[in-house]
Amino acid sequence: MHIDYSQEAPAVAGRLTLSQIEELVARPLDTKPDRKYFIALSISGSLLLLGAICLGISFYYGIGLWGNNQPVGWAVPIVNFVFWVGIGHAGTLISAILFLLRQKWRTGIARFAEAMTIFAVICAGIFPVIHTGRPWLAGYLLPYPNQHSLWVNFTSPLLWDVFAVSTYFTVSLVFWYIGLIPDFATLRDRTTSKVKKTIYSIFSLGWRHSSRHWQHYEKAYMLLAGFATPLVLSVHTIVSFDFAVSILPGWHTTIFPPYFVAGAIFSGFAMVVTVLVFVRKIFNLENIITLDHLEKMNKVILATGMMVGYAYGMEFFIAWYSGVQAEQFVFINRAFGPYAWAYWIMVSCNVIFPQLFWFRKFRRSIPVMFVIVILVNVGMWFERFVITVTSLHRDFLPSSWGYYKPTFFDMGILLGSFGLFFTLVILFTKSLPVVSISEVKAVADGAQPTHRGGHHE
Amino acid sequence: MHQTEFNYQRKDLPAGFSKYGLIFLVAGIVLAVASFFIDQTRAAFNYLIIYMMIVSIALGSLFLIALEYVAGAEWSTPFRRIPEFFAGLLPVLFVLVIPLLFFSHDLFHWAHEEAIKEDKILQGKAPYLNISFFVIRTLVFIAIWVLFYFILQRNSRKQDTSKDQTLTTKNIRFSAAFIPIFAITITFTAVDWLMSLEPHWFSTIFGVYYFSGTVIAALAAVTLVVVVLKEKGYFNPWITDDHLYSFGALLFAFVNFWAYIAFSQFMLIWYADLPEETFWYLTRWEGSWVIFSLLLIVIHFIVPYAMLLSQPSKMDPKRLKFISVWLLFAHLFDLFWLVMPNMQPLKKGYIFSWIDLVFPILGIGIVLTVFNFISRKENLIPVGDPKLKKGINFHL
Numbered sequence: 001m002h003i004d005y006s007q008e009a010p011a012v013a014g015r016l017t018l019s020q021i022e023e024l025v026a027r028p029l030d031t032k033p034d035r036k037y038f039i040a041l042s043i044s045g046s047l048l049l050l051g052a053i054c055l056g057i058s059f060y061y062g063i064g065l066w067g068n069n070q071p072v073g074w075a076v077p078i079v080n081f082v083f084w085v086g087i088g089h090a091g092t093l094i095s096a097i098l099f100l101l102r103q104k105w106r107t108g109i110a111r112f113a114e115a116m117t118i119f120a121v122i123c124a125g126i127f128p129v130i131h132t133g134r135p136w137l138a139g140y141l142l143p144y145p146n147q148h149s150l151w152v153n154f155t156s157p158l159l160w161d162v163f164a165v166s167t168y169f170t171v172s173l174v175f176w177y178i179g180l181i182p183d184f185a186t187l188r189d190r191t192t193s194k195v196k197k198t199i200y201s202i203f204s205l206g207w208r209h210s211s212r213h214w215q216h217y218e219k220a221y222m223l224l225a226g227f228a229t230p231l232v233l234s235v236h237t238i239v240s241f242d243f244a245v246s247i248l249p250g251w252h253t254t255i256f257p258p259y260f261v262a263g264a265i266f267s268g269f270a271m272v273v274t275v276l277v278f279v280r281k282i283f284n285l286e287n288i289i290t291l292d293h294l295e296k297m298n299k300v301i302l303a304t305g306m307m308v309g310y311a312y313g314m315e316f317f318i319a320w321y322s323g324v325q326a327e328q329f330v331f332i333n334r335a336f337g338p339y340a341w342a343y344w345i346m347v348s349c350n351v352i353f354p355q356l357f358w359f360r361k362f363r364r365s366i367p368v369m370f371v372i373v374i375l376v377n378v379g380m381w382f383e384r385f386v387i388t389v390t391s392l393h394r395d396f397l398p399s400s401w402g403y404y405k406p407t408f409f410d411m412g413i414l415l416g417s418f419g420l421f422f423t424l425v426i427l428f429t430k431s432l433p434v435v436s437i438s439e440v441k442a443v444a445d446g447a448q449p450t451h452r453g454g455h456h457e
Numbered sequence: 458m459h460q461t462e463f464n465y466q467r468k469d470l471p472a473g474f475s476k477y478g479l480i481f482l483v484a485g486i487v488l489a490v491a492s493f494f495i496d497q498t499r500a501a502f503n504y505l506i507i508y509m510m511i512v513s514i515a516l517g518s519l520f521l522i523a524l525e526y527v528a529g530a531e532w533s534t535p536f537r538r539i540p541e542f543f544a545g546l547l548p549v550l551f552v553l554v555i556p557l558l559f560f561s562h563d564l565f566h567w568a569h570e571e572a573i574k575e576d577k578i579l580q581g582k583a584p585y586l587n588i589s590f591f592v593i594r595t596l597v598f599i600a601i602w603v604l605f606y607f608i609l610q611r612n613s614r615k616q617d618t619s620k621d622q623t624l625t626t627k628n629i630r631f632s633a634a635f636i637p638i639f640a641i642t643i644t645f646t647a648v649d650w651l652m653s654l655e656p657h658w659f660s661t662i663f664g665v666y667y668f669s670g671t672v673i674a675a676l677a678a679v680t681l682v683v684v685v686l687k688e689k690g691y692f693n694p695w696i697t698d699d700h701l702y703s704f705g706a707l708l709f710a711f712v713n714f715w716a717y718i719a720f721s722q723f724m725l726i727w728y729a730d731l732p733e734e735t736f737w738y739l740t741r742w743e744g745s746w747v748i749f750s751l752l753l754i755v756i757h758f759i760v761p762y763a764m765l766l767s768q769p770s771k772m773d774p775k776r777l778k779f780i781s782v783w784l785l786f787a788h789l790f791d792l793f794w795l796v797m798p799n800m801q802p803l804k805k806g807y808i809f810s811w812i813d814l815v816f817p818i819l820g821i822g823i824v825l826t827v828f829n830f831i832s833r834k835e836n837l838i839p840v841g842d843p844k845l846k847k848g849i850n851f852h853l
Contacts (some may be wrong), residue, residue: 005625005843099704102853233717245728252729255661257721309638314661321585321648322659323578324733358633 011104011443014287018441020439021288026187028283033430045351051416054409055130063133065409071395072404078242080414081451084265084421085239086167086260086380087347089232090261090268091117094342095179096228099221105296107439108289113272114176117121119424120271121169123417128161128415157241161277164174164238168231175224180218182438200334208295236264250330250391253318259311266304266350267380270373273297275425277370279434288435295363301376302357308383326396334390346386349379358441465840470832471689478825485819492812501560501814502800506792506822507551509650510674513667513788515546517675519606520639523632524607526625532703534848535692535838540678541613545831546824547606550599553823557650558592558675567656578657587654594649598642605635616841625843643668651792654799658737662722669715674788676711678824680704680783684774691837698772699853705771712765716758740798744806753794757787788815793822 012021033124057325058065091113098106129138141162143152152159188200207213240260243251273294310391319331334343362368394401396452428434492500518540524534531730561568566579567586573579579586608631612624644664652663660666683704689695726734740751761780771778793813839845 003622003624003626006846008847061544104621229712237717237721241725244725247729247731252725253661254663254722254725255665256725258662258665258718306637306640310644314644314664318661322733323581323657409641448829 009292010445011107012288012440012445013290013292016287017434018444021440022186022190022437022443024284024288025433025440026190028340028430029187029433030035030191037426037430041423041426044419044426045280045417047415048423049416049419051413051419054412054416058130058409058413059135063130065407065413067404067406067410067413069404071400071402072389072392074388074392075404076307076385076406076410076414077127077295079381079388081124081127081131082239082384082388083381084120084127085235086178086264086267086384087271088117088124088168088172088268089264090237090272091115091120092168092175092228093265094272095175096225096232099225100229104443105293107443108285108441109187109272109276109297111176111179111436112178112276112434113268114172115428115434116421116425117172117268118169118176118273118277119421119428120268121165121172123368123421125165125169126417126420128158132343143259156236157245160238161242164231164235170233171224171228171231175221175228178224179439180351180432181205181210183433185209186437187433201450228252229253233261236260240282243391248391249319249324249327250334250387252313255311255314259308261385262304262307262311263350266301266308267376269297269301269378270380273301273373274368274377276407277366277373279394279429283429284310285435288440291364294366294369296373298363298369301373302354305350305354305357305376305456309347312347312351329394330391333394334386337390337394339386339390339393342382342386343390344378346382349375351382353379465836465838467836468691470829471685474825474829476831478822480822481818482510482822482826485815485822487524488815488820492815496810496812497560498563498800498802499810501527501557501815503562503652503812503816504560505557505564506789506796507548507816507823508557509792509796510789510820511546511553511591511823512550512646513671513674513792514543514678515550515675515692516544516602516643517671517673518543518679519547519602519609520672521636521675521679522609522613523605523635523639526629526632527636529563529844531844531847532700532851534682534842534844535696535700537613537839537842538835538837539682539830540675541610541674542828542832542835543678544606544610546827547599547602549823549827551596551603554599558595561588561591565653565656567653571721582656586656591649594645601638601642602710603639605631609635610739613839613842614835617836617839617840619725620843622842622843638735639666640664643671645833651795652814654796655737655740657733660722660734661735662718666715666718666722669711669718670788670791673708673715674785676704676708677781677784677788680708680777680829681785684778684781686837687774688778693721697847697852699851701774702768702772702853705777705780708761708780709765709771709775712761712784714757716762719757734737739778739796743804746798749790749794751842756783756790761787789820 016024066076068077091110094106094113095110098110107219119381129135132138132373138152141152141159143154143159181204184200188197188204191197191200237257237260244253246252246258265270276289276294276297280286316331316335322328334340353372354360356368356372389404393404489500492503494811505572521533521540522537522544525537529689557564560627565586566572567582568588573583584590609628612628612631615621644667647664647667651667652658652660683692684701685698686692723738726738738750740746762782764776764780765771779844797813802808842848
């Protein structure tokens with residue numbers, strides 16, 4: 001294989017013209033949904049319905065329907081929460097951090113990843129609320145001066161989660177919307193439908209593509225990227241605090257914050273690749289979401305997967321090195337106890353299989369990458385399961401040992417959250433441009449001022 | 458846009474490099490030897506700090522080189538020779554480590570057999586913390602680093618004349634292989650030489666903590682040399698604000714990364730309040746150490762954060778020169794804070810000794826001399842690198 005390092009691979013393949021890009025991205029919004037679309041929507045909608053029913057029954061009879069027991073008081077609901085928050089890390093990482101790092105390849109995937117972030121955080125938000133068992137009291141999570149002088153527990157990281165996740169959601173949403181404004185204007189200008197024109201006009205806030213507008217826009221985008229960057233890192237850091245500030249062996253360890261952040265990026269990227277593999281095919285976006293972009297994402301998956309592997313190893317080493325008996329027991333129990341099956345699913349999915357991405361051939365093969373990212377999604381769910389359940393199920397006294405099994409309702413609600421996520425994703429693909437038209441145009445062939453006579457620099 | 462035509466003429470480094478290097482080296486050796494005669498333990502601890510500082514700069518530089526290859530970075534290609542020269546300190550570690558192995562009894566509590574006999578926890582750690590395994594680990598790690606250093610720099614230099622692009626491909630592969638090995642070796646280096654000074658203490662994030670400081674030290678050293686050489690006309694006129702900005706932005710990012718890791722470690726130990734972990738911080742809160750602990754936050758985070766926050770400050774050569782020196786000092790200060798409170802007579806608080814001032818002189822002497830020796834016959838820029846032209850014409 002020979003690569004010419006003095007040339008740069010184009011960010012948009014196939015020498016698309018600017019109008020072709022616009023046409024390609026806007027087409028799904030102009031055409032009526034076909035049969036396949038409704039089939040997909042009904043599958044995800046059914047899952048969502050299943051989740052809603054399980055949730056409704058749980059509310060009616062109480063959360064005794066779930067598998068949570070003594071000593072495993074935190075179980076699948078928290079696992080699901082951490083899982084979805086983790087998925088929600090790719091979008092803002094791609095749009096904020098890769099923007100600050102001036103990675104042009106982010107333009108093709110940023111919009112979709114940001115949308116997935118927002119949907120994933122919505123899914124995540126459900127679980128802590130229902131896990132309290134009294135969701136109608138969720139309003140009290142927000143601290144406000146009241147006559148009873150009742151305050152939330154400010155020293156609890158669970159409360160910091162409320163602030164961290166809601167801030168992250170707000171900033172991600174604003175960031176997403178700011179990026180959409182020029183595209184709304186483009187859609188407004190090209191649509192023939194009166195209704196759509198009105199809607200797009202409202203959301204485009206009077207955008208006219210004037211250079212003054214672009215100036216403000218770029219400043220705002222830069223500032224928001226700056227704000228969003230620490231948020232990407234802080235959210236999962238605080239989620240890791242939920243566990244790590246305790247004194248429970250298996251939860252309390254100092255590497256948790258960066259380890260959780262790496263894991264979140266890992267799982268988020270895996271989910272983005274999972275979905276993009278389909279999206280680029282269905283909407284003919286192969287030239288905009290190119291194989292090069294997917295390969296770069298797979299490299300990030302390989303790197304973050306190894307960071308996660310490093311954390312697994314370090315935890316084991318320090319558990320032994322610390323000389324703390326309880327610590328040593330938890331880790332031996334994790335790998336060889338009753339939940340060994342979950343542990344080895346986690347290790348093989350997160351650390352072993354992604355090693356295939358060392359090879360360029362596999363990084364660029366759609367079937368291989370699809371299998372691996374699915375395994376990563378599974379593995380990352382199990383990682384949270386292993387952390388949560390294995391640390392709890394054998395308490396300090398053998399009389400307080402137990403085994404946790406999720407019930408039908410636990411799994412129904414998990415499936416329901418997938419239903420919600422994919423329903424939102426499917427609706428998104430037909431209602432908003434799935435790729436940022438203006439950003440992709442800016443990195444397309446011929447858009448750069450340095451371009452001269454078809455020669456790249 | 459105008460493409461800068463690029464003709465490179467090799468120029469010798471400024472004479473100051475070798476002159477001051479030699480002065481510092483000779484003065485440093487004389488003073489260091491003298492201090493070993495006066496207070497062997499204190500000198501050994503100080504020498505350890507300088508040794509780790511040199512490891513940080515050398516190994517961190519090798520990491521920066523590998524990162525450039527793996528990430529496909531272009532902006533840093535014109536300056537890659539600078540970290541290559543700094544990484545040339547790696548083979549010297551074989552020599553520099555000898556006194557430390559010689560004085561390991563002064564440094565490590567776990568190296569005393571009578572101490573292990575009375576201590577159940579240390580008995581448990583003995584399979585890892587014992588002199589022979591320790592020496593093997595140290596030498597094997599250095600050998601691995603030196604091996605990668607030789608491969609990467611040899612390919613890079615061969616390219617100067619051959620302009621062969623497959624050498625870049627080779628270096629990308631070796632860099633990719635190096636990074637996981639680097640992660641493991643730097644972690645256990647940190648555990649061995651810094652964490653095990655207090656053998657009862659443990660923290661899973663410690664390797665990452667040392668890594669964050671390492672990258673800051675190496676980046677600061679590279680930035681400093683780049684700005685100094687730019688001012689002396691070595692890189693003009695094609696080095697632009699955009700290149701400098703990238704250095705500033707990376708320094709800023711890693712200053713934040715260090716603070717994040719340091720805070721994570723402190724906060725979790727403070728919050729959980731387990732005596733087997735908190736005592737390490739409590740030692741650093743004892744007597745006058747409290748001043749050092751508070752100053753560490755100011756020196757290593759608040760000042761560099763404030764100085765690099767704004768966009769213009771990230772590309773101002775004067776500011777960058779100052780902040781590079783500052784950050785090199787900050788990493789030294791961090792190492793001092795990690796190492797010195799473990800010395801038995803200093804457990805209750807810091808007591809000043811002139812010996813603490815001697816060893817940085819030795820360190821500067823070693824780094825300057827080696828840098829000068831290695832760079833003496835080499836091109837200051839990788840003239841045959843295929844990414845060089847793109848790197849020179851780099852714009853944000």
